[in-house]
Amino acid sequence: MQYWLIKSEPTVFSFEDLLAAPGRTAAWDGVRNYQARNSLRDGMHAGDGVLYYHSSCEPTGVVGIAEVAGPAEPDPTQFDPRDEHFDPKSKRAAPTWVQVPIRARKKLARVVELTEIKANPALARMLLVQRGSRLSVQPVTREEWAEVLRMGASKAAK
DNA sequence: GCCAACGTTGGC
DNA sequence: GCCAACGTTGGC
Numbered sequence: 001m002q003y004w005l006i007k008s009e010p011t012v013f014s015f016e017d018l019l020a021a022p023g024r025t026a027a028w029d030g031v032r033n034y035q036a037r038n039s040l041r042d043g044m045h046a047g048d049g050v051l052y053y054h055s056s057c058e059p060t061g062v063v064g065i066a067e068v069a070g071p072a073e074p075d076p077t078q079f080d081p082r083d084e085h086f087d088p089k090s091k092r093a094a095p096t097w098v099q100v101p102i103r104a105r106k107k108l109a110r111v112v113e114l115t116e117i118k119a120n121p122a123l124a125r126m127l128l129v130q131r132g133s134r135l136s137v138q139p140v141t142r143e144e145w146a147e148v149l150r151m152g153a154s155k156a157a158k
Numbered sequence: 159g160c161c162a163a164c165g166t167t168g169g170c
Numbered sequence: 171g172c173c174a175a176c177g178t179t180g181g182c
Binding site: 033034035131132133134 | 163164
């Protein structure tokens with residue numbers, strides 16, 4: 001069992017969108033970064049825990065808990081010339097990019113904001129707060145996972 | 159809107 | 171294979 005954090009701009013696809021999706025599940029597609037792709041393809045397994053992070057909004061932070069709902073498969077958007085994530089260099093026989101189904105588990109009682117994560121010494125080593133870290137899919141340790149859940153569990157006391 | 163940081167591209 | 175130019179991310 002491993003843990004992950006995935007980033008999404010809520011104006012593009014929010015945690016509420018995921019909750020409203022059929023089976024509370026959606027394909028995590030459009031990833032076009034090799035490091036993130038490797039996590040999707042090689043690191044993630046069904047049942048892994050996922051922290052759902054909202055970026056480029058106010059406030060930014062972890063808003064919900066999700067899980068990996070199945071294995072990685074080719075991302076169809078790479079073959080669609082009309083899709084903004086179209087990759088003309090990717091071949092159907094050997095797809096470059098993959099997607100993973102993500103299922104919403106539950107919304108946190110409150111948003112665990114980026115500012116709080118930065119202020120929490122227990123989370124100082126999270127990739128999220130490392131200088132220049134922009135990975136949209138990143139591993140999270142068991143301890144970091146537990147701490148973020150603890151912070152988000154109660155509306156009281158940030 | 160700015161800009162730091164990083165990834166990708168392409169000329170050589 | 172180097173590296174400058176360019177594009178993207180994402181907080182502020």
